[in-house]
Amino acid sequence: MAEPINVHYSASGKSFTAVAINTAAKAGEWIKSKLGAYTSLNQKASPGDLVTEIDKGSEKLIKNLIMTHFPEHSFLGEEGVEPGPLASAEALESVKGADYLWIVDPIDGTTNFVHGFPFFSVSIALAFKGEVIVGVVYDPSRDELFVAEKGKGAYLRGKPMHTSTEATLSESLLATGFPIDPVKALPLNMKGLQAVLPKVRNIRNGGSAALHLAYVAAGRMSGFWEINLNAWDLAAGSLLVQEAGGQITDTVGTPYHLGVRNVAATNGRIHDELLQVLKEAGAAEYEE
Numbered sequence: 001m002a003e004p005i006n007v008h009y010s011a012s013g014k015s016f017t018a019v020a021i022n023t024a025a026k027a028g029e030w031i032k033s034k035l036g037a038y039t040s041l042n043q044k045a046s047p048g049d050l051v052t053e054i055d056k057g058s059e060k061l062i063k064n065l066i067m068t069h070f071p072e073h074s075f076l077g078e079e080g081v082e083p084g085p086l087a088s089a090e091a092l093e094s095v096k097g098a099d100y101l102w103i104v105d106p107i108d109g110t111t112n113f114v115h116g117f118p119f120f121s122v123s124i125a126l127a128f129k130g131e132v133i134v135g136v137v138y139d140p141s142r143d144e145l146f147v148a149e150k151g152k153g154a155y156l157r158g159k160p161m162h163t164s165t166e167a168t169l170s171e172s173l174l175a176t177g178f179p180i181d182p183v184k185a186l187p188l189n190m191k192g193l194q195a196v197l198p199k200v201r202n203i204r205n206g207g208s209a210a211l212h213l214a215y216v217a218a219g220r221m222s223g224f225w226e227i228n229l230n231a232w233d234l235a236a237g238s239l240l241v242q243e244a245g246g247q248i249t250d251t252v253g254t255p256y257h258l259g260v261r262n263v264a265a266t267n268g269r270i271h272d273e274l275l276q277v278l279k280e281a282g283a284a285e286y287e288e
Contacts (some may be wrong), residue, residue, distance in 0.1 A: 001211070002165055003167045006053050009221075010012060011272075012100060015135050016070075016126050016133070017136075017147065017267065018052055019066060019069050019070070020066075020124045020125075020134050020136040020147075021145065021147060022065070023061075023062050023065045023066055023124060024062075024122045024124050024136045024137075024138035024145070025099060025138060025145065026061065026063050026065065026108065027058045027061050027122045028121075028122045028138040028139070028140075029140060030057070030058065030061060030105075031054060031058055031107055031113070031122065031140055032140040032141065033241075034054045034057075034275065035113070035116060036116060038052040038053060038054050038114070039106055041211035042064055042177070051081045052110065052113070052114065054107065054113070055078075055079055055106050055107045055110055056079050056106075057076045058106035058107055058194040059078070059079040059080070059104060059106035061106075062077070062104050062106055062122070062124065063075055063077060063104070063139075063190050065210065066102050066124075066197075067135070070100065070102075071097070072124075073099075073100040073101070073102055074098035074100065074101045074102070075101070075102045075104070076091060076092065076093045076095050076101060076102070076103050076104070076231065077104040077105075077232065078104070078105050078230065078232045079106060080104065085181075085228060085230075085242065085257045085261065088230045088261075089259070090226055092231050093257060094133055094257060096130065096258075099128065099129060100126065100127070100128055101126070101127045101130075102124065102125070102126050102127075103124075103125040103126075103129075103132075103231050103232050103235040103236070103258070104123065104124050104125075104232055105121075105122070105232040105233060106122065106124040107120055107122065107172075108121045108122070108123050108137075108208045108209060108211070108232075108233060109121060109206075109207050109208035109210075109211070110118060111207060112206075112208065118141035118142075118210055119139075119206040119207055119211060120139075120141070120207075120208050120211075121138060121139045121140075121208050121210045121211045121214070122136075122137070122138045122140070123126075123136075123137050123210035123232060123233070123235070123236040123237065124136045124137075124236055125238075125239065126233035127235065127258060130257070130258060131150070132150070132235050132236070132238055132239045132258075132275060133147070133149065133150040133232070133239075134149055134239070135147070135148045135235065135236035135237065135238065135239035135240050135243075136148075136215060136236055137210045137211065137213070137214045137236050137237060137240065137277045138212050139211060139214075140145075144156060144157070144214075145157065146161070146214040146216070146217065146218065146240050147240075148236075148239040148240045148242075148243040148244070149223055149239075149243070150243070152175075152243070153243050154217050154239075154240050154241075154243035154244040155242075156218055157218050159209060160161065161217050161218045161219070161240070161243075162244050162245050162246045163216060163217060163219055163241070163244050163245045163266075163267035163268065164216075164219040164220075164221070164222050164245040164267045165219075165267070166222045166270060166271070167198070167269045167270070167271060168269075168270060169200045169270050169272065169273050169274060169277070170199065170200065170201070171201060171222070172200045172201055172222035172223060172270055173198050173200070173201050173202055173203075173204065173220075173221050173222055174196065174202075174204070174221060174222060174223045174224065174225070175203065175205060175206065175212040175215065175216075175223075175224040175272075176189060176192070176193055176203055176205055176224065176226050177189070177205055177207065177209060177226040177229075178190075178205060178210070179226065179227050179228045179229075180228075180254060181228055184228075184230075185227045185228035185286060185288065188227050188283055188286055189226060189227045189228075189283070190286075191283040192225065192227070192277075192278050192280055192281055192283030194281070195275070195277050195280070195281030195283060196225075196277050196278070196281075199277060204221070208234060209224070209226060209229055209233040209234065209263075210234075210235070210236060210238065212224040212226075212239045213234070213236075213237025213240055213241055213248075213265055214237055214240050216237075216240075216241050216244075216246055216265050216266065216267065217237070217240035217241045217244035217246060218244070219241070219244075219267070219274030221273055222266060222267050223262040223264070223265060223266035223267065223270055223271070224263070224264075225251060225262075225263060225265070225267075225274065225278065225282075226262070226263055226267045227251070227261075227262045227286050228262065228286060229261055229262075230261065231258050231259070232280070234256075234260065234263055235258065237265070238265070241265045242256075245267070245268065246265060246266055246267050246268050247265070247266055247268040247271045248263065248264070248265040248266075249263075249264055249268075249271070249275070250262050250263060250264065251263065251264050251275065251278055251283075251284040251285075251286070252275070252279070252284050252285065253275055254264075261286070262284070262286050264278070
């Protein structure tokens with residue numbers, strides 16, 4: 001694994017990006033070593049919203065490593081927040097005044113991890129005054145490290161990443177997810193799926209929003225959308241997409257910020273067309 005060139009975000013000589021890369025790699029390798037070896041499995045908000053002691057152990061490892069280097073920084077991790085959109089919003093609100101905020105999903109794709117399905121990732125982002133400046137997504141199953149720095153581009157295995165060139169939905173391979181909220185979010189996303197699917201080449205659901213965003217950045221997918229995600233699902237991937245030349249907004253077209261929960265990320269070329277299809281299907285507006 002190679003760091004991107006021109007790493008420049010640093011404090012006291014310590015590179016934020018290097019710390020994020022090293023931390024994600026260490027957590028990812030530890031997670032991979034625990035495949036099939038978890039001992040506790042608990043359900044959070046729904047049967048599809050799982051947590052193991054590996055999630056918690058990964059978050060503890062990540063937090064300890066980051067705080068060793070930057071003890072004055074703030075930290076927002078999935079496992080430190082109660083399930084549900086209200087708790088997520090309150091957690092984000094509680095740290096919004098922080099100058100430097102690390103936003104972490106210790107295992108994005110826990111259900112995949114539990115079943116041994118090799119599509120899960122470690123997602124680590126650093127925001128400065130509310131704007132993401134470093135984003136790292138690491139896929140331990142493939143040993144793929146996706147890295148972005150604000151204004152410095154996005155990289156995979158140290159080589160520049162760029163979004164795909166498809167200009168229409170009909171040429172596009174998209175990704176989405178199946179939200180854990182069965183009452184509002186899931187039916188809304190399914191409505192979007194039903195509207196978008198006939199208009200595209202095909203749609204995938206790998207089960208890790210962070211990796212879906214990384215794949216959009218890498219040009220492997222033309223776009224991704226999903227309803228009712230959290231800051232830790234999106235923060236790192238949002239910068240990957242932007243720095244690879246893509247576009248990321250909420251599903252009604254508002255530019256991405258840390259509070260976005262309903263996301264649309266594309267190569268930029270198909271963005272308006274995707275948003276229009278979701279709007280016409282009544283699948284873009286979601287209320288808590």
